[in-house]
Amino acid sequence: MNMPALGIGTWQIRPETVEAIVPVALEAGFRHIDTAQIYRNEDAVGKAVAESGVARDEVFLTTKVWVDRYAPDDLLASVHESLERLQTDYVDLLLLHWPVFEGHGMNPTLEALMRARSDGLARHIGISNFNIDQTEQAVAFCGNGMLSASQVEYHVYLAQERLRCVLARYDLVMTAYMPLAQANCVNDPVLWEIGSQYDKTAPQVALRWLIEQDRVAAIPATSNPHHAKANIEIFDFALSVEDRQRIAELDRGMRLCKPEGLAPEWDD
Known part of the structure; x- marks a missing residue:
């Protein structure tokens, strides 16, 4: 799966703001956009990508099926609806x-997800917010090589070490949402101190730390054009081994996204 290591997230961003920020992001060089049915x-x-002038096959589009559409027939219908909204034949x-x-x-939901792939509605399929046990169940049912990614909360304050090892074992990309820990990284003195060596900001250091890891992608969400442009300016430097270790030591098991009724029993 040729997923760009850095994408732009759209969680909690209003449609009119998405229409404004996506063209800015594409112009800045982003080629990976994440959305979901529940984001509305x-x-x-779809409108922003279609009007951007960037060819559809140059943009990696991710969407997510909401839990109330998991019944097998309804899942496929919901994907067709998403494709219509996104103005594309596939995600x-x-x-x-x-x-x-x-x-x-x-299992029936996973079977429908695989059907979406075999029908050409999705080039790749995966999971989001699954714990280790659920991930292993999903891989066992679908078979090795069928699932391509797992999207989870991951940032400098939430190590996810056990889950990362499991995903690596099954060759799944870990896509990090909330990669800046809902702006908690912005005021981190350690990240700023490290960034000063490279003429980079704390958020840029936090994002760089993520994408330097094998099979990890990050999808920071922002409604600020300046922040979108800054977020992608992380490909002109590399962190030292010592700096990567200092950042890893920031972990404090801080999980921010744990909605009642949706979140599983986490492994950390």
């Missing part, structure tokens, strides 16, 4: 948003 901004993403990556399966269980 797929229309805006590059289709994810199950949360591991909440109610009465019909995980």
